[in-house]
Amino acid sequence: MAVQPSDARRPAQTRPALAGADPELAALVDAEERLQADTLRLIPSENYVSAAVLEASGTVLQNKYSEGYPGKRYYEGQQVIDQVETLAVERAKALFGMDHANVQPYSGSPANLAVYMAFLEPGDTVLGMSLPMGGHLTHGWGVSATGTWFRGVRYGVRRDTGRIDLDEVRDLARAERPKLIFCGGTAVPRVIDFAGFAEIAREVGAVLVADVAHIAGLIAGGAHPSPAPYADVVSTTTHKTLRGPRGAMLLTRAEHARAVDRAVFPGLQGGPHNQTTAAIAVALKEAAGADFAAYAHQVVANARALGEELAARGFDLVSGGTDNHLLLADLTGKGVSGKVAAKALDRAGIVVNYNTVPYDPRKPFDPSGIRIGTPALTSRGIPSSEMGAVAQWIDLVVDAARTGDESTVSKVREEVRTMMDAYPAPGLPLA
C-alpha cells in the first residue's frame, strides 16, 4: 500500500511521541489506518470502534496491575481501577440483563476456556456446533484445547435448509449427555433459537452457554433476540458487532458467578488489562444509546439488502439469506473457489474472508465460500441504497477472478475508494 504524500506528516501530528521514537512502526500504523479508511471492510467479525473507545484503550490504565476483583485485589493502589471495572461490570449487566458480569477475559477464546474450567473436568463431554458448519474452534473442535482436553460432539445444519436442526441437537444431547452445550457461532446467518437450546439443555442437565461473540451488538441494539432469559452463561467478545476494544465478557446467572469468576482468575489469567476494561465500559455506554439501536437494525437491514442484491446476481447464499449481519456465499456455481475470489476482492479493496460452507467438498484452506458482513460498513454510515453497488462490485470481481481480468479489478478498486471517501469511518483521523 503506497503511503500518499499528504500522509507523510500525519504520524507526527496524531502520534508525535510514536513518530519520534519509532518512525518505522509509526509508518506501519499510519498505513493500516489508510487501509482501513479506503477499503470496503466486509469481514463480519470486524468493525470500527469510536474515537472515544480508541482513546480509552490507550491510557495510563495500562500501567496498573490489579489481580483479583473490585474490593478483593492482591495489589494496593486500586482506588481508581476498582471504579473503572465496576463501571464496566454494572453497564454489562444492565445492557444484557444478566445477574453477573466478568469483564476480564483477554479475548473470546480464553473466555470460553474459562467456561470449561468452571463447569467441566478434563474428558467431560461438550456439545457444540461443528467448525466447518459455522461453529467456533472453542466449541470442542479437535485442534482446539477444548477438543483435545474435552470430548467434543457436534451438531451441524441441515443440508436442505442450511439451518440448525434442533431435533438433531436434541437426539445428540440425549445420546451423548454433554455437561456443556454451546449455541452460537461464527458463520451462522440465522437467528439462534436460545429458547429451543435451553429446553434441550434442561432436559439433559447441561449448562447452556450462548456464545454471542458475533451478535452481541445486535442483541444490545434489539436487532436479535436476547439469550438472557435462557442461557446459564453468555460468552461474548467485545470487538465485533458490539464495537468495543478487543476483549471479552462472561455474563452469568447469580448461581454461576463464583465458579466463572474463579475460572477466569486465578484459574486461567493473571492481571486484567485495565485499559481494555476502560474501553469496554465506554463501548457499553455507547451500546446502550438510541443511536446504537438504530445502528444494530441498520446492520441487519444492510445485510438483508446485500443478500437480496447478491441473490439477484445468481449468488448461492447458505440458508437462502440472512437474519443478522452476515452472509455466506457458496461460489461453486460461479466457477471459482472462495480463496481465489477473496484474494481478487482484496485486490479490489473489498475485504472478505474465504470460508467453508456446510458440507463443503473442498478443503478448509481453499474452501467453496466467502463470508460477508455489514457491521463495519454500517459503522461508516453506508445505507442500504448502496448495497446494489456493493453486490455489483462483488459480482464483477468474482467473475474477473474466474477469467483473470485484472483491469476490472483495478477499475472496481477506484470505485471503492470513491465510495469510501464519501463515508468517513469513525475513529480514523485520516477520514
Ligand SMILES: *Cc1c(COP(=O)(O)O)cnc(C)c1O
Ligand atoms: C470470535 C469468536 C470467538 C473467539 O474470539 P477471539 O477473541 O478471536 O478469541 C469465540 N466464539 C465465537 C462464536 C466467535 O465468533
